Amino acid sequence: MDALHISVIGxxxxxxxxxxxxxxxxxxxxxxxxxxxxxxxxxSAGARVCRTPTEAVTGADVVITLLFDAAAVLDVMGDAWSGVSASVVWMQSSTVGVKGSREIAELARARGIRCVDAPVLGTRGPALEGTLTALLAGADEDVARLDPVLQALCTHRTVAGSAAPAASALKLAMNTWIAALTAGAAQAMAVAERLGVREELVLDALSGTGMTSPYIQGKGAAMLRQDYPVQFSVDALAKDLHLALRETPGQAPMLLTALAGLFQEAVASGHGADDIAAVRESFGHSVG
Ligand SMILES: NC(=O)c1ccc[n+]([C@@H]2O[C@H](COP(=O)([O-])OP(=O)(O)OC[C@H]3O[C@@H](n4cnc5c(N)ncnc54)[C@H](OP(=O)(O)O)[C@@H]3O)[C@@H](O)[C@H]2O)c1
Incomplete structure (x- = not known):
């Protein structure tokens, strides 16, 4: 069988x-x-680089959207589908929140496009290595159609439900987890520094326990270097925490409120385009 033709929008x-x-x-x-x-x-890697979204989706079997937010997805994909084949499946992998996911599903329905709510966990490195995790909510036959693509990109899949916005809702929970881990590491390192303890000792002590992970060691190392090349931007995580805060019913959760504030502060102090490890800067540094 010929390989599926993929269109990546964004x-x-x-x-x-x-x-x-x-x-x-x-x-x-x-x-x-x-x-x-x-x-x-x-x-130069072999992609056909197109001038319009319509040109890019024409002839595609699978369309993957990786745009910043729901507004961008709705704006770009609203009228993009004129040249598309009847069997196309839209893998919507931007992080768009619950309301955004519903609006996108509605757009897909109105255009007669089969759509899987499919946000991913993992950053640039895991994408290049094919070790992302896909969160999935869609009809079984549509998810099955994505199988070759998921096999190339992901080592794990979590099926959140059979329709949007189940996977997008799970994604907001997972990004709350990511924010808590990253900000927690930053807070612990700031406490160490204030107490006159070398911050690298936090990572060293952690490495002998079951609480460590390649993720936290990597983010911690970036915090030590105060060098934050982007894998997942502060801007994007601040957007997701804002969505989680706005879309979680009930009283504003205390920790989520604090996390959203910390990452928003990192945006305000000029770290929006940096990696999320830059939240370390929201805790300040001791002078001298
Ligand atoms: N990076 C990660 O680790 C990661 C992990 C999981 C999920 N995500 C999610 O995946 C999506 C993409 O993330 P990213 O890290 O690739 O973000 P990014 O580097 O900021 O890229 C955002 C993309 O969206 C485009 N865009 C933004 N606003 C637009 C608009 N109004 N109209 C058309 N295009 C627009 C940008 O185009 P320009 O180049 O023209 O600005 C760019 O292609 C986001 O929803 C993010 O939350 C990211």
């Missing part, structure tokens, strides 16, 4: 890595990005 931090991984695995890939120049490096 070649930012994650979309670019996803497109590269699919090209590496032999899929024909068309890409579109609002800022055309940002997609151009993918041409």
């Amino acid at each position: 070649t930012g931090t994650l979309g670019e890595a996803v497109a590269r991984r699919l090209l590496d695995r032999g899929f024909p890939v068309s890409v579109w990005n609002r800022t055309h120049s940002r997609a151009l490096p993918l041409a």
Whole structure:
């Protein structure tokens, strides 16, 4: 059987890595990005770099959207479908929240497009290595159609339900977890520094316990270096925490409120485009 033709809409931090991984695995890939120049490096890796979203989805079997938020997805994909084949499946992997996921499902229904709510866990590195986790909510036959793509990109799948917004809701819970881990590490390192303890000792002590992980050691090392090359931006996580705060029913949860505030402060102090490890800067540093 011929490889599925994939269209990747949005070649930012994650979309670019996803497109590269699919090209590496032999899929024909068309890409579109609002800022055309940002997609151009993918041409030398074999991608067809398109001028419009419609051009990019024409002839695709699977369309993957990796745009910043729901507003961008609705705006870009609203009228993109004129040249699309009847069997196309839309893998919507941007983090869009519950309301956004419902609106996107409604758009897909109105356009007659089969759509799987499919946000992912993992950043640029795991995308390039094919070790993302997919959170999935869609009809069984549509998820089955995505199987070759999921096999190329992911080592784990969690089925959250059979329709949107189940996977997008789970994604908000998972990003709350990621924010708590990252901000928790930053807070512990700030406490160590204030108490006159070298911050690397926090990571060293942790490494002998069951609480460590490659994730936390990697983020901790970035905090030590105060160098934050982006894997997952502060801007994107601040957006997701805001969604979680707005969309979680009941009284505003205390920890989530604090996390949203910390990451928003990192945005306000100029770290929006940095990696989320830059939340360390929200806790300040001792002078001298
Ligand atoms: N990075 C991660 O680790 C990660 C992990 C899981 C999920 N996600 C989610 O995946 C999505 C993409 O993340 P990312 O890290 O790749 O973000 P990013 O680097 O900020 O890229 C955002 C993408 O969205 C495009 N975009 C933004 N606003 C737009 C608009 N109004 N119209 C058209 N295009 C627009 C950008 O185009 P330009 O290049 O023109 O700005 C770019 O292609 C987000 O929803 C994010 O929350 C990210």
